[in-house]
Amino acid sequence: MTNVLTSTKLTAYKGSVFYFTDNPRFNENAYEYFHDGVLYVEAGKIVEAGNYTDLQAKYPQAQVIDYTGMLITPGLMDSHVHYPQMEMVGSYGEQLVQWLGKYTIPTERKLSDRKYADKIANLYLDELIKHGTTSAAIFATISPTSSDALFEAALKRNMRVICGSAYMDVNTPEYACLPPHEVYDFNKILIERWNGKGRTNYAISPRSAYLLSPAEMEATQALILDYPEVHIQVHLAENKESGDMVGDLFPGLKSYTEVYDNYGLMREKTIMGHCVWLDDHEVELIAARKSSCAFLPTSNLFLGSGLFNLQKANKYRATVGLGTDYAAGTTLSMLKTMGEAYKVTQLRKAFADNPRAVEPLDPLENYYLATLGAARAMAIDEYVGSFESGKEADFIVLDSKSTQDLSIRSERSESISDLLFALQIIGDDRSVAHTYIMGNKMK
Numbered sequence: 416m417t418n419v420l421t422s423t424k425l426t427a428y429k430g431s432v433f434y435f436t437d438n439p440r441f442n443e444n445a446y447e448y449f450h451d452g453v454l455y456v457e458a459g460k461i462v463e464a465g466n467y468t469d470l471q472a473k474y475p476q477a478q479v480i481d482y483t484g485m486l487i488t489p490g491l492m493d494s495h496v497h498y499p500q501m502e503m504v505g506s507y508g509e510q511l512v513q514w515l516g517k518y519t520i521p522t523e524r525k526l527s528d529r530k531y532a533d534k535i536a537n538l539y540l541d542e543l544i545k546h547g548t549t550s551a552a553i554f555a556t557i558s559p560t561s562s563d564a565l566f567e568a569a570l571k572r573n574m575r576v577i578c579g580s581a582y583m584d585v586n587t588p589e590y591a592c593l594p595p596h597e598v599y600d601f602n603k604i605l606i607e608r609w610n611g612k613g614r615t616n617y618a619i620s621p622r623s624a625y626l627l628s629p630a631e632m633e634a635t636q637a638l639i640l641d642y643p644e645v646h647i648q649v650h651l652a653e654n655k656e657s658g659d660m661v662g663d664l665f666p667g668l669k670s671y672t673e674v675y676d677n678y679g680l681m682r683e684k685t686i687m688g689h690c691v692w693l694d695d696h697e698v699e700l701i702a703a704r705k706s707s708c709a710f711l712p713t714s715n716l717f718l719g720s721g722l723f724n725l726q727k728a729n730k731y732r733a734t735v736g737l738g739t740d741y742a743a744g745t746t747l748s749m750l751k752t753m754g755e756a757y758k759v760t761q762l763r764k765a766f767a768d769n770p771r772a773v774e775p776l777d778p779l780e781n782y783y784l785a786t787l788g789a790a791r792a793m794a795i796d797e798y799v800g801s802f803e804s805g806k807e808a809d810f811i812v813l814d815s816k817s818t819q820d821l822s823i824r825s826e827r828s829e830s831i832s833d834l835l836f837a838l839q840i841i842g843d844d845r846s847v848a849h850t851y852i853m854g855n856k857m858k
């Protein structure tokens with residue numbers, strides 16, 4: 416694949432246009448929907464979105480591409496994913512701690528081979544585009560080669576991605592450990608090599624507090640003090656067993672979340688994956704620090720980790736984005752992930768003292784969590800996630816006629832909300848007719 420060149424011609428994409436401007440949970444006027452709409456794009460940026468009849472006279476020179484009958488929305492976003500694990504998706508029979516030891520760490524070791532890392536990185540980004548995912552926050556392995564491979568593959572496609580090499584030093588085989596005295600320089604080299612190159616950002620990625628010694632956390636604290644603008648991504652309160660291990664490693668600290676807070680990791684641009692086993696105080700702390708939660712339903716179900724409590728996150732107005740956590744998650748499709756997020760909320764009712772107090776996940780809120788919500792969680796919403804003028808033109812075209820079941824179901828849809836629900840429950844990569852990155856058609 417050669418470098419992508421951005422088209423400079425003004426182009427009008429005609430179709431139904433839908434995007435969020437805010438969180439529909441807290442704002443009644445959080446989205447724009449134009450049934451007979453149009454999206455104008457020039458030089459890789461959004462020029463304007465609106466009704467076609469209102470805007471066509473304003474841009475007579477535009478080349479028109481007709482997607483009438485289809486839905487044009489911002490690209491889908493995955494706020495937490497592990498690209499090196501592609502070949503081990505669907506690894507049988509274990510929960511988090513044992514699954515990591517038995518399958519993950521040995522598989523991730525293979526990424527120290529640059530050829531293999533390149534193969535997986537390119538395959539992974541091609542799959543993202545096929546599934547309509549235009550941005551992601553990605554974990555690479557302890558081998559810097561794995562970060563290099565992913566960033567180079569992203570630059571070739573001009574994609575806005577965040578990535579960082581996950582590191583740890585306890586409860587891990589020695590070959591996968593990064594000693595505390597190497598934490599600073601290891602990250603510094605990768606930050607200086609990749610952060611801000613093209614549309615990419617580096618993320619400091621201390622894997623999870625149950626895999627880090629106090630000395631490793633102190634080294635991380637020193638690093639992040641020197642790089643206040645760099646993203647951070649971690650795992651938090653994924654399952655009960657890992658939470659107990661954190662208690663043993665950091666006996667003086669009250670909770671998993673307070674371990675991260677104690678070492679200064681909780682700030683803006685910190686994405687905390689899972690957040691399943693949190694008390695109210697911990698969720699409140701995440702919101703107060705302006706960090707964000709990644710809701711990872713297929714992974715939490717596959718590993719039997721637990722059911723994320725979106726209602727509690729909303730109670731404290733914590734920022735939440737949806738993600739796959741592939742390959743503990745079982746799909747790269749954000750449409751399918753939305754479907755599973757809905758089921759998690761339904762399942763919460765079965766365990767609630769008062770099931771009626773648990774609200775179903777609204778299709779609009781669900782779609783928000785996979786677009787602008789995830790962009791906010793990843794702190795890239797100033798660039799992507801909506802169709803406001805000047806934003807980068809990463810968008811998808813959804814075809815509700817792509818399969819017979821979706822077609823017959825969506826014919827009943829009388830609202831955008833119900834159409835989105837049909838796509839969330841039975842849609843998949845076949846529903847994504849086209850994917851555009853910076854105005855370039857990639858699918």
Ligand SMILES: [Zn+2]
Nearest residue numbers: 497650688740
């Ligand atoms: Zn993860």
